[in-house]
Amino acid sequence: MNYHNEDEKITYYEHIPTHIYSDASSASKEVAAEIASLIRKRNEEGQATVLGLATGSTPTQVYAELVRLHKEEGLTFENVITFNLDEYFPIQPNSLQSYVRFMNEHLFNHIDIPEEQVHIPDGTLDQEEVPKYCREYEQKIRETGGIDIQLLGIGRTGHIGFNEPGSRPNSRTRMITLDRITRKDAASDFFGEEYVPRRAITMGVGTIMDADRVIMMAWGEGKAPIIREAVEGEIREHVPATYLQEHKNATVILDEAAAEKLTRQRTPWLLTSCDWDDKLTRRAVVWLCQTVDKPVLKLTDEDYNEHGMGDLLTQYGPAYDINIKIFNELQHTITGWPGGKPDADDTNRPERAKPFPKRAVIFSPHPDDDVISMGGTLIRLVDHGHEVHVAYQTSGNIAVFDDDVVRFVDFVSDYNHLFDMNQTKAEEMLANIKKFLKEKEPGQVDSYEIKHIKGLIRRGEAKAAGRYCGIPEDQLHFLDMPFYETGRVKKKPLSQEDVDITVELLREVKPHQIYAAGDLSDPHGTHRVCLEAIFRALEVCQDDDWIEDCKVWLYRGAWQEWDINEIEMAVPLSPEELTKKRKAIFKHQSQKDRPLFPGADEREFWQRSEERNRGTAQLYDALGFAEYEAIEGFVEYKGREQ
Structure with missing residues (x-):
C-alpha cells in the first residue's frame, strides 16, 4: 500500500x-x-x-x-x-x-x-x-x-x-x-x-x-x-x-x-491522501457502509466527502460509479459452486468451470480444522462430484485428554476378554498407562504408547467425519508431520522432511484446487508452520506441469474470520448445510464439550464457527446482498511475490 x-x-x-x-x-x-x-x-x-x-x-x-x-x-x-x-x-x-x-x-x-x-x-x-x-x-x-x-x-x-x-x-x-x-x-x-x-x-x-x-x-x-x-x-x-x-x-x-x-493501516484515508488501488477502495467502501449503516448502493457523495474519502470521489466518482463497481466486485465473490459450475460462463465467478470434476486437496493442520473452518464447502465439493482429498498435517495427539486414553484402552481390554482373545497384553498395557498417568506431572511429555493412542483417537475421529462427508477413506491422508511430534506445545522448527512430505502428496494428487488454513491467529503456532510447509512445497513444485492449473484458497474459521473486504470467494450455506457441518464437527468427540486447548475463546469450536459463518452472511446482507443463513469465506493465494 x-x-x-x-x-x-x-x-x-x-x-x-x-x-x-x-x-x-x-x-x-x-x-x-x-x-x-x-x-x-x-x-x-x-x-x-x-x-x-x-x-x-x-x-x-x-x-x-x-x-x-x-x-x-x-x-x-x-x-x-x-x-x-x-x-x-x-x-x-x-x-x-x-x-x-x-x-x-x-x-x-x-x-x-x-x-x-x-x-x-x-x-x-x-x-x-x-x-x-x-x-x-x-x-x-x-x-x-x-x-x-x-x-x-x-x-x-x-x-x-x-x-x-x-x-x-x-x-x-x-x-x-x-x-x-x-x-x-x-x-x-x-x-x-x-x-x-x-x-x-x-x-x-x-x-x-x-x-x-x-x-x-x-x-x-x-x-x-x-x-x-x-x-x-x-x-x-x-x-x-x-x-x-x-x-x-x-x-x-x-x-x-x-x-x-x-x-x-485500517483507515489511512482519515490521515492522508492515498493511492486508491482496487484493494484499498473496496476496503474503504465496506468500512464506509458499516460506519454510516448503509448498503453499498445507497452511499452518497456526501457520505464519501464527510468521511475522508473525497479524493477517491474526485478520482473515480461520482458515488454511483464507485458503488456499482464495488457492488459488482462483492457480488462476484458469492458462489454456490466452489469447484466451478460446469458448462457455465465463469467470467465473473471466482472459480473456473473447467476442468470438471476437479481434484481438490484440503489441508487441515489439526484433524478437525477442515470441518470446523470449511465443512460446508467441503461437503458441497463432494456433493458436486469433485475428487476431494483431505490431508491432516499433524496427528493432533497433544489435544486429547488422558481420560480418553484410559477409556479406549479399557475398551480394548474388555473387548479382548469378551471374545477370549489375548488378554494379558491388553491388561499389561492398561496397567502401565494407568500407572504413568497417575504419576504424570503437569505438562510432562506422554510416553510413546500414550502419544500413539491419542493420535489414533484423533485419526479415528477424522475418518468418521470423512465418512459422514462422503469422502472415501483412501482419500484421507494422515501426514503426521515430524515438527509436531514433540509431545509438547512447543514444536520443533519446520524441517525439510515436513516439506518433502507435503510435496510428495501434491505430486501424487496433482490437484486443481488446494485449500489451506490461513487462520494465523492460532495461539499455538501450528497453523503458521503448516501453512509455511505448503508455501515451501508449492515453491518446490513451481515447474510441475499441474501447478499452472491449480488455485490455492486460504480459509479461516477456527480462530478468526476474513474481513469481508478481503474475501474473494464466499460460499453460502443453507440452514440444512450448516446443520450438516455441525454434525461433521461433532464426529471429533475428543474435542467436544471442552477442548484441551480452547485458546482465549471459551466456546466450543462448532459454536465459534457457526457464529463467524452467520456473521459473515449478516455483513453481506447489510451491504445489500441476498440474505443467507451462513457464509464461508476464502482468499486466493497468488504467491509470495504478489
Whole structure:
C-alpha cells in the first residue's frame, strides 16, 4: 500500500514510535541487529552491555538471530549481562514451563555468556524470601549501571512482563498474582489452566521504564486489538503497556498482522491522501457502509466527502460509479459452486468451470480444522462430484485428554476378554498407562504408547467425519508431520522432511484446487508452520506441469474470520448445510464439550464457527446482498511475490 506524503500525518494517532515490517522474521532480524550493534560498540569501549530479556513466542526469532550472529559472525557475549523480566512462582528451573529452561534452550546454551552474568527471577524460593530477593534483584540492576535495552512482548491484557492491569507506573520487582486471562493464555503450556501457577515474580513497570531503550514487539492478528490500545489509547492502569508512551526512547516493532488495527493501516484515508488501488477502495467502501449503516448502493457523495474519502470521489466518482463497481466486485465473490459450475460462463465467478470434476486437496493442520473452518464447502465439493482429498498435517495427539486414553484402552481390554482373545497384553498395557498417568506431572511429555493412542483417537475421529462427508477413506491422508511430534506445545522448527512430505502428496494428487488454513491467529503456532510447509512445497513444485492449473484458497474459521473486504470467494450455506457441518464437527468427540486447548475463546469450536459463518452472511446482507443463513469465506493465494 502506497501513501502520498509519508510523514507525521499517518502516525497522528500513535503515541509511541511504531515500525511495521512485512513479517516477524524480518522485524526480529532488525531488533537483533540493533542489539548486536550495541554489544560490539560496548565491547570496543571495554564496557558491559546490560540487556533486559523477555520470554514467550515473541522474542524467539530475535534470539535465534543472535545465536546465528554468534556462531557465524563472531558476536561475543562475554561482556553481556542479562536480567529477565519474570518467572512463574513457584516453579522448578528444569520444568518444561520454566523461563530458566526457555532462556537456556533458546539463547544461553548456544552463546558464550558467562553463567554468573545471567539473572532470572528465582521461582524456587520460599514465599517469605521473595520480598528481600526482589529488592536485591533491583540492586543488581542498579549496580550494573542500569539496563541498556529492554525487550518486551505484550499480553492480551496489555501486560508487560507480568505487570497485570492495575500495576502502578512506579512499581518495582515484586511478587504478583496473575490475571485470569493471562493464566488462560498460558493454559496450553501447562496442559490445563488448573496447573498454571497463580503467581509470578516480575520486574515492575518502573524498572522497565528506567531502561535506556525499550523495544516492545508483537506478531500476529491476535495482538492487533491490544496493540491499538497500547499505541493509540490513553495512558491508563488498565493497560500497563500504555505507560511506554511516556518513555523517551521506546519503540514498538510489529508485523503487518499485529498492526492491522492501527489507524494508518485500517483507515489511512482519515490521515492522508492515498493511492486508491482496487484493494484499498473496496476496503474503504465496506468500512464506509458499516460506519454510516448503509448498503453499498445507497452511499452518497456526501457520505464519501464527510468521511475522508473525497479524493477517491474526485478520482473515480461520482458515488454511483464507485458503488456499482464495488457492488459488482462483492457480488462476484458469492458462489454456490466452489469447484466451478460446469458448462457455465465463469467470467465473473471466482472459480473456473473447467476442468470438471476437479481434484481438490484440503489441508487441515489439526484433524478437525477442515470441518470446523470449511465443512460446508467441503461437503458441497463432494456433493458436486469433485475428487476431494483431505490431508491432516499433524496427528493432533497433544489435544486429547488422558481420560480418553484410559477409556479406549479399557475398551480394548474388555473387548479382548469378551471374545477370549489375548488378554494379558491388553491388561499389561492398561496397567502401565494407568500407572504413568497417575504419576504424570503437569505438562510432562506422554510416553510413546500414550502419544500413539491419542493420535489414533484423533485419526479415528477424522475418518468418521470423512465418512459422514462422503469422502472415501483412501482419500484421507494422515501426514503426521515430524515438527509436531514433540509431545509438547512447543514444536520443533519446520524441517525439510515436513516439506518433502507435503510435496510428495501434491505430486501424487496433482490437484486443481488446494485449500489451506490461513487462520494465523492460532495461539499455538501450528497453523503458521503448516501453512509455511505448503508455501515451501508449492515453491518446490513451481515447474510441475499441474501447478499452472491449480488455485490455492486460504480459509479461516477456527480462530478468526476474513474481513469481508478481503474475501474473494464466499460460499453460502443453507440452514440444512450448516446443520450438516455441525454434525461433521461433532464426529471429533475428543474435542467436544471442552477442548484441551480452547485458546482465549471459551466456546466450543462448532459454536465459534457457526457464529463467524452467520456473521459473515449478516455483513453481506447489510451491504445489500441476498440474505443467507451462513457464509464461508476464502482468499486466493497468488504467491509470495504478489
